[in-house]
Amino acid sequence: MAEIADDIFSDAAHAAVELIGRSGARKLEIGFLHENVPMEEAGWYAHAQYRGARITAEDHTSPAAALEALARRILTGGRCTHCGGLVALTDRGALAYATSTLADGTPWNVEQAREAGQCRWRRAGRTWKRGCE
Ligand SMILES: [Zn+2]
Known part of the structure; x- marks a missing residue:
């Protein structure tokens, strides 16, 4: 154990x-x-x-x-609560570009995703850090 x-x-x-x-x-x-x-x-x-x-x-x-x-x-598929950008977990960008709704159920399209921009989140040891920090 x-x-x-x-x-x-x-x-x-x-x-x-x-x-x-x-x-x-x-x-x-x-x-x-x-x-x-x-x-x-x-x-x-x-x-x-x-x-x-x-x-x-x-x-x-x-x-x-x-x-x-x-x-x-x-x-994935969420928005950064700080900057409003779409959360990206890899340098290739936010996977949620292909989806039509966010995790919270908000309707979403590709144009809106482009306008919102991205926020590259990463895990740093014991905490997840947002890219816009
Ligand atoms: Zn952010």
Whole structure:
């Protein structure tokens, strides 16, 4: 179990939980599907519950991996609350250009996305940092 504790208290897990909290999630749940197997095979998942929406990350090799995947999913398709730009997680740009609604349900199109610009978010140790900081 020491392995799981180390993972849960890792920087990636800490940053993800902080981000999910800041994102307005009402509930965060993490767990695994398979018992009596090594941690990597347990099938870790993380769910964040919002008003009217649930975002999930499933089938990961550790709790931190599931939490980080969930944090990335929440950021992808979202707007930076500070500068209003579309959140980009890679230098190639915001993936949400192709989608028609934001994570919060706001209708969205390519022109609006171009006008809003991008904000390149990255995880720095124990916290997620926005690009416009
Ligand atoms: Zn920003």
